[in-house]
Amino acid sequence: MKTRITELLGVKYPILQGGMAWIAESTLASAVSNAGGVGIIAGGSAPIDYLRDQIRRCKELTDKPFGVNIMLMSPNAEDLAQLVIDEKVPVITTGAGNPGKFMEGWLNAGIKVIPVIPSVALAKRMERAGAAAVVAEGTESGGHIGENTTMCLVPQVVDAVDIPVIAAGGIADGRGIAASFMLGAEGVQLGTRFLAAEECQIHPTYKQLVVDAKDTDSIVTGRYTGHPCRSVKTKFSKRLASGESNGTITPEQFEEITLGSLRKAVQDGNLDEGSFLCGAIAGMINEVKPAKDIIEEMFAQAEKLLGR
Numbered sequence: 377m378k379t380r381i382t383e384l385l386g387v388k389y390p391i392l393q394g395g396m397a398w399i400a401e402s403t404l405a406s407a408v409s410n411a412g413g414v415g416i417i418a419g420g421s422a423p424i425d426y427l428r429d430q431i432r433r434c435k436e437l438t439d440k441p442f443g444v445n446i447m448l449m450s451p452n453a454e455d456l457a458q459l460v461i462d463e464k465v466p467v468i469t470t471g472a473g474n475p476g477k478f479m480e481g482w483l484n485a486g487i488k489v490i491p492v493i494p495s496v497a498l499a500k501r502m503e504r505a506g507a508a509a510v511v512a513e514g515t516e517s518g519g520h521i522g523e524n525t526t527m528c529l530v531p532q533v534v535d536a537v538d539i540p541v542i543a544a545g546g547i548a549d550g551r552g553i554a555a556s557f558m559l560g561a562e563g564v565q566l567g568t569r570f571l572a573a574e575e576c577q578i579h580p581t582y583k584q585l586v587v588d589a590k591d592t593d594s595i596v597t598g599r600y601t602g603h604p605c606r607s608v609k610t611k612f613s614k615r616l617a618s619g620e621s622n623g624t625i626t627p628e629q630f631e632e633i634t635l636g637s638l639r640k641a642v643q644d645g646n647l648d649e650g651s652f653l654c655g656a657i658a659g660m661i662n663e664v665k666p667a668k669d670i671i672e673e674m675f676a677q678a679e680k681l682l683g684r
Contacts, residue, residue, distance in 0.1 A: 377679060380540040381563035384488065384508055385441050385467060388412030389675055391553075392490070392511070392542060393667075394567025395419070395445020395469050396519065396653070398642040399578055402430045404667065406437035407575035411668035415442045416469060421450040424459055431463045443467030443490075448475055461485045469511060469565075472520055474498065479505045492544070492565075494522025494529070496536045503537045510537065511565050514545030518568050518606050518655035521545075521596065527559070534560030548657040550677025557682060568655035569674075573667040581645030583664060585610075585652050591659035598634070601627045608652040612637075 381390035391413040393400065397420030405415030415438070417430050427444070434442050444465050446456050449472040457478040460468055468482060471492045475482075482489050488508040493499045499510045512533040514526025522529075526545040534541045543556035544565035556564050570576055571586045585608045595609045597616040607613050616633065619625025625633070634651060641650030 377675060379562035381509060381542060384540065385414055387414055387441060389671055390542075390563035391671060391675075392416060392443070392469065392563065392565040393570050394517075394544065394565055395443075395447075395471065396567050396571075397447065398422075398638050399571070399576065400445065401577060402434040402437060403577055404570060404573060404575045405442050406434050407573065407667040408570065408671070409434075409438040409440040409442045411666075411671045412440075413671055414467060416467075417442070417444045419444055419446045419450065419453075419456045421447070421452055424452060424455050427456060428459060428463065431459075431465060441466050443469055445469045445471060446475070446478075447471050448473030454478075457481065460487065474501065476501070476505055479507075490542065493533070494524060496529075496532050499533045499537050499541075503539050507539060509540040509542055509563070511542040511544050512561070513565070514543075515606075516546030516656040517544055519653045521604055521606050526556075530556065530559040530561050546655060546657045548655075548660045550674045550679075550681060552657075553674055553678035554681040557678070568657055569661060569670060570667060571654065571658075572661050572664045573670060574664055575667050578642050579645030581647065582641055582650075582652055586654055586658050586661055587664065589654065589658035589661070593658065594654065594656040598630060601630055605651065605653060606655060608654045608658065610647055610650075610652060612648060612650065613652075 379390045389412045393408040395416040395418040397418045400418040405417045408415035467488045469490045483506050490509045491502045492511040512530045515521045530543045540562040542563040543561035548569045593609045596606050598604045637651035640646040641652045
């Protein structure tokens with residue numbers, strides 16, 4: 377499946393693995409890259425020494441293109457912005473803001489920058505700033521979300537920019553990939569589907585929650601803080617939602633309660649204090665399998681559908 381994304385990134389399949397904080401590390405990223413996609417290491421707000429080690433480890437595990445995701449609201453975003461230059465990372469995706477002040481340095485270093493955007497306006501700004509492509513991410517995705525759906529956002533972004541558009545949010549199989557292409561996208565980014573990859577290093581409890589999830593097991597909390605997040609329904613997330621709706625938890629208390637909650641989910645499988653971030657598509661994920669099998673099966677299905 378040849379598109380401008382496969383040509384731009386030098387890969388077999390036009391697919392990026394989402395830069396999921398505390399989740400997307402070198403083992404998963406290298407597996408996705410070795411399977412013909414683009415694996416992404418999540419920067420998040422992890423220590424720079426840790427991220428440098430993950431980047432170097434990924435280089436040892438694959439000779440294929442991979443990337444790093446920079447969460448622009450992270451306190452160490454500036455350090456990470458320099459680290460990817462120093463380590464000659466070929467691809468950068470960005471989230472939670474406008475990477476404008478870093479663009480010149482990255483582009484001068486020959487890095488392909490692919491910002492994740494929730495709106496047409498930001499997509500246009502990123503094209504003017506020199507982005508190689510954009511990821512149009514709908515509200516169906518896991519973690520931090522915007523309000524527009526993938527179905528609505530992707531075609532509007534496609535119409536607004538000349539650079540390639542990658543669709544994200546609510547994609548878990550070949551049907552989602554084919555639909556994304558029909559909307560005008562030239563690639564896809566998947567996060568939740570790779571939570572159930574064998575190479576994904578999350579706690580077994582987290583992985584089982586994703587596999588067991590039904591279509592109604594998705595919940596969004598934190599809208600009143602300005603940072604809404606989608607996760608799997610648990611007693612913890614339902615308590616947050618209840619406190620948000622009835623006012624028994626203030627925005628300040630919400631931020632305090634959720635501080636470190638993703639790490640507690642990823643590393644400890646802590647159902648009482650962990651935020652198990654996950655997209656609305658989890659109900660379609662029923663088994664754990666290697667990243668290579670996931671990618672090959674999805675694209676075989678997509679090519680069959682598009683061929684029809």
